[in-house]
Amino acid sequence: MNKEYTVDVAGTGGTGLAAADAAVSNGLSVIAIEKLDQIGGNTRISSGFFAIDTKEQREAGLHLSWSLSKEFGTSLSFKPTIRKIFSRILIY
Incomplete structure (x- = not known):
């Protein structure tokens, strides 16, 4: 790999x-x-329980649930946003 x-x-x-x-x-x-x-680092094993249905999320109109968080956490590499990032960077 010789690219800078x-x-x-x-x-x-x-x-x-x-x-x-x-x-x-x-x-x-x-x-x-x-x-x-x-790929995924510690985020891959995080349950995200500390950021579900917070006051700030509710005030911003976000309605996150435990099941939604669990779905994201168990399929990190298949999410469209993550795939978009991967398509733009080289991971070595």
Whole structure:
């Protein structure tokens, strides 16, 4: 691999993927490096229970449920937004 990238992202958890997406959205080339054999990092194993049906979400008109959170958490790599990010960055 001889290509140079503007941004190197360590890890493909939620924060790493958000950073990669922000960089690509601003015209930068990105490589994300993951130590495990799967993408997702700790986000992959997070149940997200701390962010379900919060006061702030309700005030913003978001209606998130435990079942919706569980669905997202168990199928992270199949979600359209995640696939879109993956199509724009190189993961090594």
